Amino acid sequence: MNKIEISNVTKKFGSLHTLDNVCIDLEQNQFVTILGPSGSGKSTLFNIIAGLLKPDEGRVLIEGEDYTSKTGRVSYMHQKDLLLPWKNILENVCVPLVLKGSSKVEAEKKALEYFKLFGLAGFEKSYPNQLSGGMRQRAALLRTYLFSNDIMLLDEPFGGLDAMTKQKMQQWVLEVFKNLKSSILFITHDIDEAIFLSDKIYVFSERPASVKAEFEVNIPRPRDNDTLTSTQFNEMKKKILKLF
Amino acid sequence: MKKLKNIEDKIIPIVFFATLILIWEMVSRIEIVPTYILPAPTTIIKTLITTMPKLMEHAYITAMEAVVGFIISIIFAMIIAISMDSIPVVRKAIYPLIITSQTIPIITIAPLFAIWFGFGYLPKIVIVVLVCFFPITLSLLEGLSSVETELLNLIKSMGASKIELYKIVKIPAALPSFFSGLKISATYSIMGATIGEWVGGKNGLGVYMMRVKQSFATDKVFAVIIVITLLSVMILKLISFIEKKSMPWIYGNKK
């Protein structure tokens, strides 16, 4: 059974036709990327999957159950880190656990287990404005992971980072999620990033967005810097570039 | 270089201020202006010291009225601002009222309160509440609605209830704006209490001020002005202190 199955989702904001008959599948332990131009409606689709927006047509099935406009099932990381400036990093990543009813002590115990893995050790008591952009993104990712880790929606998590930090974060994500059993739906408009990280890529058209093409990425894992210059990688990139 | 410039920045106004005081002192010493109109600064300081016990008694009353009124306004402001923020109908109903009421000069209705509530502490406190309530409410309201929708959506999507949303996101986000409202109304609170006392009463700096004014004890009037100013400054400082303590993410990491 698919982790997420989006069938025929259509969404209009007034006269602005944003999503047109979008169908997407995410399987267990897969890393699936949605690649699309800016303003096409990628974030809108995530808002629909997260249950924050109601589609005009179509359904969102999560593990076979209808979750259309129901929140709280999947975890969702936005383009911006959206950390709370008034809470330190430890308190920030604990927010979802506390909201689910854990005591503060329990939540902190659980969260602290991941600080090393997420490269945040030593910064538990720092406020978000004392961290670098990359660290803030990792903290937001940890918070997302702690909320619900079987299905995660990541909306351009590295969009605001410089090229070098971005490259490091991508490697790190591959490393981390090799061991964590999560199914991930990822948004980007960076073709290299999409190929490097994914098992499958959906390419969106300009608005109104629909799925223009679908690619399986069969580049073997583990992937590293050499992957970026391999022939397989370049062929994949050529195929995608032809679409634009 | 920079340090030198800093010192310069401090010294120039001090020297200028001292010169002004000196000129003032001379003007009243050689009686260019009669002392009952402009007493010399040294005379004022002397009066301030000799009448200090009496002034303190009155200052205590005024400060009490101001603080009680201030606290009541904070409580009211919180209730009203949060209900306006969370219930759109309440916002629509009350918002225009709050804005219009801002334009009424409170001094003009002070005599009315004397008629309604007599000459005790109550009318003074009511005036303090009236002058403090609106700036606090408006700033709190502005702070509460300043939160990004995306952030609210995110915390909502994590299953936060409305109360949790306020506790975790909205209220902390509103603090900077709330405190700037508090600082504005802090000075208003002392002013409000004093004006209330002008209208009538037994104790308080405003009452004392009226009394010494009638006997043309201008030096005493100045002494009262100094005390009122000091009171306002003290309340402001206290609020700044609490502000710094309650927002460690802005003012440093000491918890």
Ligand SMILES: Nc1ncnc2c1ncn2[C@@H]1O[C@H](COP(=O)(O)OP(=O)(O)OP(=O)(O)O)[C@@H](O)[C@H]1O
């Ligand atoms: N709540 C809303 N009300 C009205 N229009 C909206 C709303 N949300 C998004 N839109 C519009 O829908 C279109 C798609 O927006 P969306 O944020 O989904 O794009 P995106 O693909 O995520 O773009 P980017 O890559 O720049 O983040 C935009 O034109 C946007 O202005």
Ligand SMILES: [Mg+2]
């Ligand atoms: Mg987007």
